Structures are given as C-alpha cells and as structure tokens.
Amino acid sequence: MPKGQLLKRWNDFSAGIGHLIDDGRTPGMYSSSGLLGLKGELRPAPFINTSGGTGNAIAGYTTSGSTAFGIAAVALQPADSGTAVTTSGASGAGITNNTTLTFSGAVTSGDNRCLVVAVYSTGGSAPTSVTQDGNAMASVGNVSSGSTLTLSVWQLVGVTTSADIVITFAGAVDIVGMASRFNGVHQTTPIGTFYSNSSTATTNPAAEVVEDCESNSIILCCIAAQNVTVTPPSGQGAQQTDVENSTIRGAVSVFKNPGLLGNPNYHFQYFFEEPETADADNPFLYAVRGHDEGTLGVYASKIIL
Structure with missing residues (x-):
C-alpha cells in the first residue's frame, strides 16, 4: 500500500x-x-481529549551496540484521577563484586509518596531483599537475560524518613541501584502491571508496552544492559544512568502524564477509526500521541465521538 x-x-x-x-x-x-x-x-x-480513562503507552530505549538487556516498564497510578503523579528526585550508586549495595534514600516533601528502586546486576538472580530505613520494600517484578544480567523493581509507599537503601544478594555480583521518588501516587495500588522483555543480544530498540495506564500516571521505564550507551526517546525524560565495572549498565527514565494535553512533548500524530463498534450509534477513534513520527514513547487512547 x-x-x-x-x-x-x-x-x-x-x-x-x-x-x-x-x-x-x-x-x-x-x-x-x-x-x-x-x-x-x-x-x-x-475536540479535546485530555485526562480521564486509560490508554496504552510504549516506552523504551535505543542502544549504541549489540547487547544483552532486560527492560521493564510500570505505571505509577495517581492517588486522585484528577491530579497528575509528579517526580520528586532520584539517587543511585554502584558496587563491584559484592553482596550488598548501600546508598542514600533521601525523602522530600509531598503527599502520597512512593519510592521505587530499580536494581541492575550481573548474573541471573534478583536480590533477596531491598530495604529503606530497615523497612522491607515490595518486589514489583524482575526480568533476566539468561545468566548475564538481571533487572528488578521494588516499591514502598508512605516513606517519610530519609534513610539508607540497602540491596542484598545471596552471592557477590556487580550492582547498580537507582531510587526514584514520586508524589501523588495511590497508596493502596501504587503500581500497575509489571511489563518486561529481554534479549541475549540485539541492536534493535528495546521497547515495552504498558497497557491500561491512566492519562495522568507516570510511566517508569528501566533497562539493564551491558557496557553500551542507552538512550530514551524524546519526551521520555532520563533520570539516571550508570555503568559498573564495565559489565552492567542501569538506566531509568520517566514518561510523564502521557495522556494529558498539557504535556508539551506529546501531540496527536494520527487517528484511526474502529470500523466495528459494540454500539453503532456511538462511534469512536483511537488517537495516537507522540513526540516524533516513528519514535518510541507514544500513547494511544480511545476517543468517544
């Protein structure tokens, strides 16, 4: 065609x-x-299609060379559907050939707080525990690329005290840890489904679809890779990236409020109509928003006409 x-x-x-x-x-x-x-x-x-309802977001990274990778993306759900989730800072560190990584987990002001820690490590196993101020963080999910590397994501809501984050493994590995802080997050169901993918060696963009995310959520996208450069698409803001011992690179970025019309990085790219609807008198369109045609970091939603 x-x-x-x-x-x-x-x-x-x-x-x-x-x-x-x-x-x-x-x-x-x-x-x-x-x-x-x-x-x-x-x-x-x-017409205006701003907040309300849900859509599907595509987030990811491009890599500078062939690499094994594990990628994950999650949506941080808003505490109030009318108020957007916001970021409030980030920190991180790395260590070589060790069972434990400890780094600062500062807390800033804000309501409905959520701390998310991404752990990137060599080997095929996730940490046995991650804590902040001695409080156990809940595992959101993990993904491995064989026995080469592993990415895992952890969360804790209601954090009020600045204290160390401690990541513990059963055996010595190279570790990168990155903490991201958010406000305005639902305290009972802070994070939606854990979406992940992996490959043993590729030069293709590493992308992941996050389904049914609210328009004023934040998409957190993390990638564990080998010693290559990883780059998020325009509009998917990079928070941190670090490489440890030339063996494990970790990166985290955020796709803010993907469905809101006020997001300056995202505009409508195109529409396509669903030809068969459950209600013939109530047609709708699918709208796709993004930064540039053909790039990662897009958001598709359904618009009732």
Missing part, C-alpha cells in the same frame, strides 16, 4: 469551528463556517 500524502493541515482552530455533521458516514467531521477555509469544506472536527 503506498504511503498516504498530506493534503492539508490545520494547526489553529482559534478562528472558529463549524458545526458537527452526523450523517452516518463521516463521524468526527464538521463543515467549515468559512473562517478557516472554503465554506462547507469537510474537515476533522476539533
């Missing part, structure tokens, strides 16, 4: 809008009032 050609683009609807047409054939189209084009000209109807 040949690539479609752009016939006309409207970037500004501030001069006015036409009226909606509901003829059963062109849902979501409207007839121009003549202010922005030829009177009666049919064009896509302007």
Whole structure:
C-alpha cells in the first residue's frame, strides 16, 4: 500500500469551528463556517481529549551496540484521577563484586509518596531483599537475560524518613541501584502491571508496552544492559544512568502524564477509526500521541465521538 500524502493541515482552530455533521458516514467531521477555509469544506472536527480513562503507552530505549538487556516498564497510578503523579528526585550508586549495595534514600516533601528502586546486576538472580530505613520494600517484578544480567523493581509507599537503601544478594555480583521518588501516587495500588522483555543480544530498540495506564500516571521505564550507551526517546525524560565495572549498565527514565494535553512533548500524530463498534450509534477513534513520527514513547487512547 503506498504511503498516504498530506493534503492539508490545520494547526489553529482559534478562528472558529463549524458545526458537527452526523450523517452516518463521516463521524468526527464538521463543515467549515468559512473562517478557516472554503465554506462547507469537510474537515476533522476539533475536540479535546485530555485526562480521564486509560490508554496504552510504549516506552523504551535505543542502544549504541549489540547487547544483552532486560527492560521493564510500570505505571505509577495517581492517588486522585484528577491530579497528575509528579517526580520528586532520584539517587543511585554502584558496587563491584559484592553482596550488598548501600546508598542514600533521601525523602522530600509531598503527599502520597512512593519510592521505587530499580536494581541492575550481573548474573541471573534478583536480590533477596531491598530495604529503606530497615523497612522491607515490595518486589514489583524482575526480568533476566539468561545468566548475564538481571533487572528488578521494588516499591514502598508512605516513606517519610530519609534513610539508607540497602540491596542484598545471596552471592557477590556487580550492582547498580537507582531510587526514584514520586508524589501523588495511590497508596493502596501504587503500581500497575509489571511489563518486561529481554534479549541475549540485539541492536534493535528495546521497547515495552504498558497497557491500561491512566492519562495522568507516570510511566517508569528501566533497562539493564551491558557496557553500551542507552538512550530514551524524546519526551521520555532520563533520570539516571550508570555503568559498573564495565559489565552492567542501569538506566531509568520517566514518561510523564502521557495522556494529558498539557504535556508539551506529546501531540496527536494520527487517528484511526474502529470500523466495528459494540454500539453503532456511538462511534469512536483511537488517537495516537507522540513526540516524533516513528519514535518510541507514544500513547494511544480511545476517543468517544
């Protein structure tokens, strides 16, 4: 199928809008009032699709060379569906050939706090425990690339005291630990499903889909790799990256509030209509938002017309 050609683009609807047409054939189209084009000209109807509901986000990294990797992405769920989750800082450290890594876990002000720790290590096993101020953190999930490396994610809500984070393994490995702090996170169900993938050797982009994430959530994306450079896409903000002993690289980035219209890095890329709906009188579109065409870090949502 040949690539479609752009016939006309409207970037500004501030001069006015036409009226909606509901003829059963062109849902979501409207007839121009003549202010922005030829009177009666049919064009896509302007509408706002901001917060509310859920969508699917694609987050990931590109790598500078062939590498084994483990990648994971999770959505931090908002405490209030009308208020966006926010970041409040990050810290991290690394150590070579050891069973324990200890680093500072500072706490900043804010409501509904959540601490997330990503652990990157050589070998095929996750830590036996991760604590903050002696309090056990809950394992969100882990993924390994054979026996080469492992990525695991841990969380703790309601953190109020700045204290050390201690990561413990059963045997000596090279370790990178990274802590990310968030506010506005649901305290009972702070994190959704753990989505992960791995490969033993690839130069392709490492990507992961996070399903049914709320528009004002934050997507946390982590990758464990070997000694290569890993780069998140535009709009997926890098928080930390570090390599230990030239054997294990860890990186963490955040995809903030992917479905909110106020996100300056994300605009509508294209729409496609679902031809068969459960309710023929209530058509809808799927809207895909992203930074650039063809890049990682996009958000797809369903729009009721």
